[in-house]
Amino acid sequence: MNRKVENYIRDIFSNNRNIVENPTCYIYDLEEITNRINEIEKNKLPNVSLYYAMKANPNKEVLAHVLKHSGIAGIEIASTGELHTAQSVGLSNMNKVLFTGPGKTPVELEEAVRSNIRYINVESVVEAIRINEIASRLNIDKVNILLRININYFLDGASEYMAGMSTKMGIDQSRFEEDYKYISNLEHINICGFHVFAADGVLDHEILLKYADFVFKFVEYAQTIVGKVSVIDFGGGFGIDYTKANRKFNTKEYFKSLGKIVEKYNFEDKEIILELGKYIVGSAGYYATRIIDIKDCKGMKHIVTAGGVNHMRLPIATDRKHPVYIIHMNEPKLYNGQLSVSKEKVDIEGPLCMTEDKISWDEYIEEANIGDIVVLTQSGAYCYSASTLWFLSHELPLEIIIK
Ligand SMILES: Cc1ncc(COP(=O)(O)O)c(C=O)c1O
Known part of the structure; x- marks a missing residue:
């Protein structure tokens, strides 16, 4: 300390x-938050957008401070309660909002659709059907979504797992083709890409890079079914050290190597979204x-x-x-x-x-x-x-x- x-x-x-x-x-030390955001801003690739997962710390002064930075593209919310908090500190541009989370209620989905947020990260066919019905009722042509996929990859070395094992999060990769067939027939749904958040609290950047390679391979294959997508959202996951050794996630090396993987797959034209929480405020x-x-x-x-x-x-x-x-x-x-x-x-x-x-x-x-x-x-x-x-x-x- x-x-x-x-x-x-x-x-x-x-x-x-x-x-x-x-x-x-x-x-809370706001200067430390600024340092973290600026460090990512300095090292990141041009096609990476940094969002703040406000579930990590929804304190209003912290949130308002995070939102001041030009390096922050917006927020990821897990409920409309979080959206209201963000609005109460002055966030008015709904194109800066992503909404993720299993079990979004119909009322929450309707608010997200009415607000015209940037992407709803859809976690199931049921959720897609509900959004489609809401859009149809409100005469909204298309709702932009990312499909959240539970990728068949266990990202060993994290503190909590959302995917790579049986969880309630997203659509199981093994159901992807079947579920995609259904969702793609919904008139008011526009699939813009994938959300693939797998694990939280990863300190070793190499682990996240191996996962990125696996995800890009999946996206390459998925595009043969879906057509070209423009967004890959990795969610959060950059860890912090909970020991006094205070080791740091190596953002510089992470982005340098990520750039090489992006090049390998020719994904320079895709937006890569990070929704970081712990790394920004922990x-x-x-x-x-x-x-x-x-x-x-x-x-x-x-x-x-x-x-x-x-x-x-x-x-x-x-x-x-x-x-x-x-x-x-x-x-x-x-x-x-x-x-x-x-x-x-x-x-x-x-x-x-x-x-x-x-x-x-x-x-x-x-x-x-x-x-x-x-x-x-x-x-x-x-x-x-x-x-x-x-x-x-x-x-x-x-x-x-x-x-
Ligand atoms: C969908 C989603 N995005 C982002 C995050 C933020 O993760 P982290 O704090 O590990 O960066 C979480 C955390 O649970 C999450 O569920």
Whole structure:
């Protein structure tokens, strides 16, 4: 954790009245987001468009900041709720919106069609039929879609898989020809390309390159049935490192080699879409919470913090710890026998009355005292909004932007 952020956290836990009273918050560093976007903008191929998967962090200030960058072509939404959030921060050009996700309701599809968003990423024949019916009823000639395909390729080396195995996402590649036959007969559907998001949290760029080659081979074959398509949407997947080693996904090498694969297939005229979430905002976020108590129970210490999985569910949900830092606040002791932690492994747990309420576990801590601040870095993506925020009705953690 850098000094700037450490000092900022120490300051708000000492002086910000809201944090003093409710000592648990997320902190977002907008400069880090800008650095990530600019880095991709600098290295990417001319035919690559970068979208922001706003499910990663729908905080309004974060979203508005992301949208300011010329390197961002638009957003990928997973619900019309996300669309409304984007509209509330000023996004009015619906040609900047892609809509993906299994189980879009008929009402959501109708709003997407009426809004004339750029592409609906269609996940099944049923969804295509619903869109077609809506377009027909609204006298809309064509709705532009990408067909989401669950490609027959297991992209080993990710943290979560959407495809390459049996999932609810997209159309199974083995059903592609049959389902395409049906969808292509729907009068109001215009298939512009494919959506092939397969896995999330890939740190090794070589793994994504092998997948890209496999996908291009599929598209080459699919075009013999569908005709020429103009878009291939890879979804998200660039990973961040959840250890203190802080290894980086090598965007420069990724795009350099992707360029060679594009050349091999003569796909220079196709738009390649990336809908990145974690890579853009993951490293820009910090979860910070005060140590309320320290217990010693049957030979092991437990640090109890003001917030737990109600605020920060990602580590326990994915069985992957975040880097932990302790900021020392030098609070006076409440009594002489008060416990502290010194050079030992502990669990760090929230205030919920369930044993799974751990934000970290088996964590070696050099020193920690009641009143100190526990900080989990890499907490900008899939943390606040993916937590069980109202479980036990504790106050919500504040979300603070580093100014
Ligand atoms: C359809 C789609 N696109 C993009 C993303 C963003 O993925 P990531 O955060 O790995 O970049 C996701 C994440 O689940 C997704 O479901």
